[in-house]
Amino acid sequence: MSAKSLESPGAAQPPSRVVSNAPRGLDESKALFIRRWGEMASYWGISRTMAEIHALCFVSTEPVCTDDVMEKLQVSRGNASMNLRSLVDWGLIQREHIRGDRKEYFTALTDVWQLFETIVRQRRRREVEPILETINRCRDMTARDAGGKAAQNAEARAFSKRLDDMQNFLEAIGTMVDLLMKVGPKGISRVSGMIMKLAG
């Protein structure tokens, strides 16, 4: 309810929030979005519920609390609590305190570019960096065979080449992504135009 009920409730009642008397179309629309977002969860390596909670926060104009999640998504308190925490850990939603209310509320990052940046940062840390580190270790191990027979050498060199290609690729894309985040929503269309000219 955020804005409402600053006029202190006489007793220990939770300030009653404006409970969606919004028009059907809007509610259904949000529900559809949430459902679809949830369906993508398996592609993103997270649980359906986590994605749904994220979507719920994303489509809500007001902060969302645990009870909202429980009610709207029909999940248990424990489940809601744990997934909300994961989302906070990912940096996709933020805790928010509301004056006059003991509950904790959550709001999603709604700026899609910030969202992008957050996800990129996390995935880089969790996926790209471990892979790059592994590539380096692999190269070291492979190098120990540099003095082997010719055939072995050829195989080692072939593998090294693939490692190099993968590393170069990941680094090039990483650089690119960093630059895109820097130019942001404004710059990207200009950049696209430039590349278009370059590439014909």
Added chain:
Amino acid sequence: MSAKSLESPGAAQPPSRVVSNAPRGLDESKALFIRRWGEMASYWGISRTMAEIHALCFVSTEPVCTDDVMEKLQVSRGNASMNLRSLVDWGLIQREHIRGDRKEYFTALTDVWQLFETIVRQRRRREVEPILETINRCRDMTARDAGGKAAQNAEARAFSKRLDDMQNFLEAIGTMVDLLMKVGPKGISRVSGMIMKLAG
């Protein structure tokens, strides 16, 4: 085994392949790569085994057959078969026939840019397009509330804005990715340079 044993086996013996007498370092190195690739599977929304099979194909200079997968990754025939097929469906590996051998062999896409292109194409089809389609449907449903009360209208407009932002973002990134694929490994460093100047 591809090159060897063209000198027809007298009987119905499968042409014996050069079974890795490669140096330890190289084998260990490949094993490490496979293990790490498999660990990333959950982030990629695929099973560990599927990622491991892909890695095995990726690090192998020679085509890989079902028995190789069973032996090197210690999985059942059925498992190997199904995952190989999934990888073929994804376009990440290709079937390959070897003269003089009844078995089917598989080779991975080893060009990382092709790999990138293949994955991008698939994910776009499976994730981005459904989301864009959903966004459009959501917008339609939301629009039905355009004539509502002021507050409802405001909420509907807020939601529409988020949908628009998401759509614009996905389209901008999509365009960008297409261009990057067009300029390829050669062009990307030049592009990065250009953006760098633009962004300071």
Added chain:
DNA sequence: CCATCCTTTCAAGAATATCTGAAAGTATCA
């Protein structure tokens, strides 16, 4: 045509991941 070799399928079992609900933990207020 049959025999052989190889692949695919799929029901049942195993392994994982996810969810629940109640108990324990924490913070706030009077």
Added chain:
DNA sequence: TGATACTTTCAGATATTCTTGAAAGGATGG
């Protein structure tokens, strides 16, 4: 401080996904 409101934790239940192995299906060669 104690009462209240809320959050977190976690063991057990449930659901989902993955794997196996054996049977059925296909292709190839003789």
